[in-house]
Amino acid sequence: MNPQSLWAPLRGLVRAAGAYPRRSPLTFGYVCLLLVSHAWVTYGLSAERADALLGYVSTNLGNLHDHPVPSLLGSALFFDGTLTDVTSLGFVATLITLGLGVCCFLAWAERRWGGARAAAVFLGGHVAATLLTAVVITLALRHAWYPASVRQATDYGISYGAQTVLAAGILALPGWARLPWVLFVLGWPLGGADWTGPLPDFTTVGHLIAAALGFAVAAAVAIRRRRGRNTGAGRVG
16 A cells, blocks of 8 residues: 555644634634633632622523523533543533534535625524423423422533534435434433433433534534525526
């Protein structure tokens, strides 16, 4: 085998990494911000201050009532996971949300739809899934399906937005891969779900809602494309 052919994939990967900031500047800047905020909370603050900060930006029912905008926006500046404990489920979740969701599929959305639309899909999924989950939590509390402590639970991070763009990213895949991708996007939150009643834990509910939002975005884009092609074909004819 030609030695040059062995190095070709590596060279391609290096070129892609070098072009990443230029091709996806919004995503690149956001990833840098997330890494900085994670390092600041993990290593720059005391445990007490870190807990206080993350508790303030948590999107639980209490914070959404008291300071909804700071909690919704502040929550998207951090990721709830680990980069060092590689044997933990938290690291797997980080690979899916930060790695696949943000680094890969948000970057794809930015290149495909532009930075503004990609950001709208991500932030729209983050906010809408959070608010819809809050409605589910409120209803579940009325039926005692969740403990009362869930009102003040710590819940922050990028995962709902990442889940939305993961689902919308089905458009980037060939037809044969789309059903397995749907199963993956819906399955990974359910794999670690905690069932204490008829509903899984509220974070699993939030991820499923975010996935539904992303698939809805993908369906809307696909329908618009199909109509555009049909209109173009009609004009040609």
